[in-house]
Amino acid sequence: MTMRDQHPLTRAPGALYEAIAERVLAQIRDGTFAPGEKLPSVREIAATFEVSVNTAVQSYRHLERLEVVDVRPRQGYFVRALAEDDEPSDDHSRAPVRISLSEHVLRLMEPHARKDMVRLGIALPAPRPGALRRFNRVLTDTARRLPMESWDYMHPDGHLPLRRQLAKRTLGFENPAGVDDTLITSGCMEALWLSLRAVSRPGDVIAVESPTYYGVLLMLGTNDRKVLEIATREDTGIDLDVLEQAMATRRIKACVVSGNAQNPLGFTMPEASKRRLAELAGRYDVPVIENDVWGGTVFDAAQRMPVKAFDAHGAVLYCSSFSKVLVPGGRVGWAMPGRYSRRFRELKRFSTIAAPSLMQLTLASWLQRNLHEEHLDVLRRDIRRQVEDMRRLILAAFPSGTRVRRPSGGCVLWVHLPRGVDGRRLTSDAQAAGVHVFPGEVFSAQGRYRDRIRINAGNPVSPEVREAVVALGQLAGGC
Ligand SMILES: Cc1ncc(COP(=O)(O)O)c(C=O)c1O
Secondary structure, eight states, X not given: OOHHXXXXXXXXXXXXXXXXXXXXXXXXXXXXXXXXXXXXXXXXXXXXXTOOHXXXXXXXXXXXXXXXXXXXXXXXXXXXXXXXXXSOOOXXXXXXXXXXXXXXXXXXXXXXXXXXXXXXXXXXXXXXXXXXXXHHHHHHHHHHHOHHHHHSOOOTTOOHHHHHHXXXXXXXXXXXXXXXXXXXXXXXXXXXXXXXXXXXXXXXXXXXXXXXXXXXXXXXXXXXXXXXXXXXXXXXXXXXXXXXXXHHTTOOSEEEEXXXXXXXXXOOOOXXXXXXXXXXXXXXXXXXXXXXXXXXXXXXXXXXXXXXXXXXXXXXXXXXXXXXXXXXXXXXXEEEOGGGHXXXXXXXXTTTSSOOHHHHHHHHHHHHTTHHHHHHHHHHHHHHHHHHXXXXXXXXXXXXXXXXXXXXXXSEEEEEOOTTOOHHHHHHHHHHTTEEOEEGGGGSTTOOOTTEEEEEOOSOOOXXXXXXXXXXXXXXHHO
């Protein structure tokens, strides 16, 4: 297809060179081409749009007249640096836009990638250098030993030895998962999303903890599920009496719950509550989608069993991944969808086809060699200490009246700000000061928790982190 067939501007009155200039301009305006950056050569423009060199030159002349590009002899065309006056003064000067939770959250996530930010936003333990080295050795060794398998697509259900390893780890469950019931996904998010689709349709009501991980709220919102937020205690989890009533009256189609080291509250449900939740799901035939992505980080071994461990009816769809405990960029997770396995498997085939092959092969080897348990022991010990250091630091640096509970696992702290301190304002002031945290309101579909923020304590408390928390505390004092 050529530019002439394709570009609507060419059908409108006006010249072709203007239409080309328009496209280049659009990419300059949205930042694809940065100020000072070299633009494609005249020949490249001519080839891309299937026009003559003459037309390409005309396009650039047009952009020169508009004062957005400069020509440098024998070098080509460059984006002109913005004059001071061209910079948008602030966000208020832009036309009002409807901010949905997804846009809001995406904006909040962006600073994570910025090198100049102190990263206390995204919930993630910093990698341990020793573990990273060991893992990378297994990875390169796997790529060398199994070049064809690493290159190829995997079976959509996932790499069988990896599934076996994961199924073996459920031996202590009252109803252990079989290898057929263990399916590999692209991270925990895909496991949650396929579980949701396996048990519900658009328009259905899904119960969630309040507060809950914003990713779950986004998943429900963008897929037209309605959300019923259920009060959740910071020590024991979701209110099971309220949840039971919603199940018994058929108000909900399913629920999404974390029994272990819940994000953002950090609680782990007592075993009796996990047992009761699994039993309710079976009795009322309302599936529980269990998000156990933080399960491996629960500090106390006696509390680590997931709700799935007590699932006598196959009514719990268990979801987890290696993201928080080992390698977030590996994008490997898994699901044990119980009696929904068939539907889940069908959906998986038409979702991402298969999770990354090299990563699945590496993880199978990592588990087979018993490196995982050893790694988890060190990780838990480290993050437990970091979380406590960070908690103490916050309590010392923030204004009096600030409260932070000690979590039972994971690496996030849910900070209750003193009366009158606004979490949203604090988050944006912090961002301007180079510190990334999340405001409490994104953990609720109804914008609750304006007086909370979530702080990631996944990094050791270095002088830089200490300074950032002290600055946050000062900002909180002024909010
Ligand atoms: C509670 C919770 N669930 C799911 C995820 C995403 O998991 P994954 O990266 O494996 O898709 C996160 C990441 O922050 C999380 O905290």
